[in-house]
Amino acid sequence: MADKNINIEEEKKSLNFIEQIIEEDLKNGLNKNQLRFRFPPEPNGYLHIGHAASICLNFGLGLRYDAPVNLRFDDTNPEKEEQEYVDAIKKDIEWLGFKWDKELYSSNYFETLYNWAIKLIKEGKAYVDDQTSEQIREQKGTPTQAGINSPFRDRSVEENLELFEKMKSGESPEGSRVLRAKIDMAHPNMHMRDPVMYRIMHKAHHRTGTAWKIYPMYDWTHGQSDYLESISHSICTLEFKSHRELYDWYLDEIRDPAKLRPKQREFARRNLSYTIMSKRKLLKLVEEKYVSGWDDPRMPTISGLRRRGYTPESIVNFSKVSGISKRDNVTDVALLEHCIKDDLNRTAPRVMAVLNPLKLVITNYPDDKVEIIDASYNDYVENSGSRKVPFSKEIYIEQEDFREEANKKFFRLKLNGEVRLKNAYIIKANSVVKDENGKVIEVHCTYDEDSLSGSGTEASKRKVKGTLHWVSIKHAINAEVRLYDRLFIDEAPDSHKDKDFLEFINPNSLTIIENAFLEPSLKDVKVGDNFQFQRLGYFNVDEDSKPEHLVFNRTVALKDSWAKKENKNKQSAKPNSSITDIMAFAGKYIKARDEDVRINSITNIFELSKNVSFESLLNLIKSVNSNKEYLAYLMMLNSENIKTDFSDKEVFDLVDNFIGTALKMKNSYVRFQAVDCVGKYQIFKENHIDLLKTMAVEDKNTHVIERLKEFM
RNA sequence: UGACCUAUGGUGUAAUGGUAACACAGCUGGUUUUGGUCCAGUCGUUCUAGGUUCGAGUCCUGGUAGGUCAGCCA
Numbered sequence: 001m002a003d004k005n006i007n008i009e010e011e012k013k014s015l016n017f018i019e020q021i022i023e024e025d026l027k028n029g030l031n032k033n034q035l036r037f038r039f040p041p042e043p044n045g046y047l048h049i050g051h052a053a054s055i056c057l058n059f060g061l062g063l064r065y066d067a068p069v070n071l072r073f074d075d076t077n078p079e080k081e082e083q084e085y086v087d088a089i090k091k092d093i094e095w096l097g098f099k100w101d102k103e104l105y106s107s108n109y110f111e112t113l114y115n116w117a118i119k120l121i122k123e124g125k126a127y128v129d130d131q132t133s134e135q136i137r138e139q140k141g142t143p144t145q146a147g148i149n150s151p152f153r154d155r156s157v158e159e160n161l162e163l164f165e166k167m168k169s170g171e172s173p174e175g176s177r178v179l180r181a182k183i184d185m186a187h188p189n190m191h192m193r194d195p196v197m198y199r200i201m202h203k204a205h206h207r208t209g210t211a212w213k214i215y216p217m218y219d220w221t222h223g224q225s226d227y228l229e230s231i232s233h234s235i236c237t238l239e240f241k242s243h244r245e246l247y248d249w250y251l252d253e254i255r256d257p258a259k260l261r262p263k264q265r266e267f268a269r270r271n272l273s274y275t276i277m278s279k280r281k282l283l284k285l286v287e288e289k290y291v292s293g294w295d296d297p298r299m300p301t302i303s304g305l306r307r308r309g310y311t312p313e314s315i316v317n318f319s320k321v322s323g324i325s326k327r328d329n330v331t332d333v334a335l336l337e338h339c340i341k342d343d344l345n346r347t348a349p350r351v352m353a354v355l356n357p358l359k360l361v362i363t364n365y366p367d368d369k370v371e372i373i374d375a376s377y378n379d380y381v382e383n384s385g386s387r388k389v390p391f392s393k394e395i396y397i398e399q400e401d402f403r404e405e406a407n408k409k410f411f412r413l414k415l416n417g418e419v420r421l422k423n424a425y426i427i428k429a430n431s432v433v434k435d436e437n438g439k440v441i442e443v444h445c446t447y448d449e450d451s452l453s454g455s456g457t458e459a460s461k462r463k464v465k466g467t468l469h470w471v472s473i474k475h476a477i478n479a480e481v482r483l484y485d486r487l488f489i490d491e492a493p494d495s496h497k498d499k500d501f502l503e504f505i506n507p508n509s510l511t512i513i514e515n516a517f518l519e520p521s522l523k524d525v526k527v528g529d530n531f532q533f534q535r536l537g538y539f540n541v542d543e544d545s546k547p548e549h550l551v552f553n554r555t556v557a558l559k560d561s562w563a564k565k566e567n568k569n570k571q572s573a574k575p576n577s578s579i580t581d582i583m584a585f586a587g588k589y590i591k592a593r594d595e596d597v598r599i600n601s602i603t604n605i606f607e608l609s610k611n612v613s614f615e616s617l618l619n620l621i622k623s624v625n626s627n628k629e630y631l632a633y634l635m636m637l638n639s640e641n642i643k644t645d646f647s648d649k650e651v652f653d654l655v656d657n658f659i660g661t662a663l664k665m666k667n668s669y670v671r672f673q674a675v676d677c678v679g680k681y682q683i684f685k686e687n688h689i690d691l692l693k694t695m696a697v698e699d700k701n702t703h704v705i706e707r708l709k710e711f712m
Numbered sequence: 713u714g715a716c717c718u719a720u721g722g723u724g725u726a727a728u729g730g731u732a733a734c735a736c737a738g739c740u741g742g743u744u745u746u747g748g749u750c751c752a753g754u755c756g757u758u759c760u761a762g763g764u765u766c767g768a769g770u771c772c773u774g775g776u777a778g779g780u781c782a783g784c785c786a
Contacts, residue, residue: 014726042786077785133784142782144714178784188715190782199784218786241717242781266717268779273723279786321735323725325718328779332723335736345749380749411747420745453745460745467745535746562747667777 016324018057018235021265034260035067035232042074043085045279046294046301047092053270056319058235059098068101070229075107076221078205092302096312106221107207109228113216116224116254117179117197121160125253126197127153128163129180140193146186147193153182167200170213174200183249191246195219223247226262227255234262237269238326270322271330274486275300276494276501290505297553298487298509309530309540309555314340330492337556344530344538349377352422352469353518353533355481357396362427364446365393375423387521390475391424396517401468402443404432411466420467422534426451469534476517479550482542483511498661525550582608586632589669602635609639617642618651621658630662634673638680646683659684663691668701675704679711
């Protein structure tokens with residue numbers, strides 16, 4: 001009984017803030033069958049993992065409340081929109097497993113929108129403006145400054161009607177006029193300063209052809225489309241928050257009060273670490289051939305993830321565990337990777353493949369003998385089936401799995417050491433054959449004949465610490481294997497105001513292994529099939545794959561505690577593990593609101609600087625790119641514990657440039673440390689003297705000003 | 713010098729005025745014919761200062777930090 005209560009309690013999952021709004025509306029009299037949602041992509045690019053958040057939210061709401069969800073293409077700009085994208089978007093949504101109620105297009109409503117525009121003109125609430133876009137921009141003012149009225153603002157209704165007709169008929173050239181709503185040029189919300197409703201474009205539209213010479217703007221289209229479709233909740237991302245006032249204004253002008261009034265609500269777009277989400281930037285990666293296409297397995301697009309081997313379930317689950325909110329976020333890509341590993345761990349068959357082969361000869365195994373071993377696809381899942389794996393005298397193992405000498409932490413094969421071959425025998429390494437460079441090219445072993453896996457003998461039950469995967473050389477089949485790493489080396493490549501995201505491209509994001517060796521059971525795989533290559537990772541069959549030339553993508557590697565441990569040992573051999581700690585303290589410093597925490601952080605950083613050489617600091621400065629890094633490196637320069645030497649011109653320029661940028665940073669702690677640095681090393685004063693003088697008067701931060709006064 | 717939005721572990725989200733919770737990542741151990749999986753343990757003054765209240769992560773005020781807004785893009 002108690003257990004049951006706990007279960008019920010667990011079922012009662014907490015609501016996200018959108019669901020709370022809906023529950024509130026329901027409580028206030030909205031009928032449940034009035035609920036209706038929409039997903040409104042613009043067909044000018046491919047869907048990415050950020051869109052998946054919106055898709056899962058909207059379609060998830062539809063599922064939760066048993067309400068219809070429309071797929072509406074927001075196609076009001078014929079310049080950038082294409083059928084190719086419409087098709088790709090539909091495919092992605094279907095692949096994710098969602099079903100839309102109606103497939104609709106904003107362009108379906110062009111006629112209605114036009115008639116409503118006429119109505120607004122007749123009511124004196126819209127006017128034709130003959131000015132250029134530059135003139136309109138100048139009159140618009142700024143966020144802190146009111147705009148001024150257009151000289152065409154008070155044209156007569158008749159004149160407006162006549163000119164709008166000329167716009168529509170094609171008589172007015174492109175860009176010569178626009179239709180604007182007459183609201184308020186002094187409105188604090190920029191979107192309310194007489195927004196453009198229609199522009200002239202003599203372009204063919206992918207749906208309406210050349211029927212229209214004028215096209216409505218987003219704001220004049222979106223809310224009206226929601227209204228026409230009786231959408232109850234129109235959910236979009238946060239940057240549209242300030243559009244909401246206009247959304248509501250337009251709605252009030254055209255709506256029948258008896259009908260449902262759609263409600264726009266906004267949530268924060270989802271960012272993923274080590275990648276970008278901007279459609280424009282993704283397009284650039286495609287067009288400039290940094291990747292092979294929108295579906296390159298390194299792309300954060302749905303099609304890229306699909307090709308990489310991600311399952312729809314894993315992506316939907318990722319959206320679920322990520323949740324939604326209204327704050328800026330960068331979700332760790334490790335969470336996405338966890339979701340696909342979690343799914344594939346349960347479903348992917350385990351097989352053996354050797355990527356970097358090392359020949360291993362079992363000297364006491366008969367030359368021509370072949371044993372066919374029945375190997376389970378998954379030792380830990382019942383009824384997962386099995387396949388036949390041939391075993392013979394000569395096999396390949398992974399180069400990494402053998403060392404001539406190693407300490408006892410190395411569980412793999414070493415000379416005179418024993419290891420289990422997965423599903424087969426226990427072997428012992430006796431000798432090696434080397435090439436002229438001294439590289440091991442062959443390992444000679446003996447096997448324990450009684451130790452065959454699953455044979456039930458005492459010998460087969462012996463515990464040996466390591467187990468290796470392998471393939472029989474004469475039975476192996478070849479394949480190309482593509483290993484992917486993150487596309488960017490920075491956690492948030494497009495968050496740096498002064499640096500282009502392309503600077504952070506990872507030059508080693510793709511490694512191709514032309515000739516990997518697979519067990520023969522993989523001969524007849526189909527495109528898209530997922531496998532675990534035992535001990536290596538999850539792989540799927542790429543669409544480039546053909547029966548005579550198999551191609552696999554590594555979806556994600558298995559967690560590798562051994563590699564991690566080894567790397568750590570290597571790192572700690574160097575004194576520079578202090579850098580990691582310094583970065584942590586710098587992070588704390590920025591986040592801290594408490595002076596004690598800050599003092600503590602900076603004391604620690606100064607102390608840790610003792611372990612850092614000036615050379616390694618210079619290397620770090622070369623690739624500085626975040627507030628935290630600027631702060632840390634400046635503090636290290638200021639610490640007295642690093643022996644600096646700026647006599648080399650190149651070194652001077654590097655640091656001078658670094659300080660110059662830091663002085664202009666938005667973060668006041670960074671500026672303060674930069675100023676402090678100039679105070680300490682006065683040789684950097686000269687190049688920035690004008691800036692420093694300005695800062696001494698008008699810097700926002702009083703500490704910065706005070707410090708400047710000490711030496712200026 | 714504007715308006716609006718946001719602030720909870722390293723990261724992402726819960727807690728709907730009443731014991732700060734879950735997941736990921738990290739770290740320590742254990743199990744293991746995958747150094748995988750699994751299991752156990754571990755990591756926080758809820759940005760800050762006031763106020764309201766028996767009680768505040770939550771409400772109010774000020775501050776601080778970050779974000780959004782000046783396309784005839786969406």
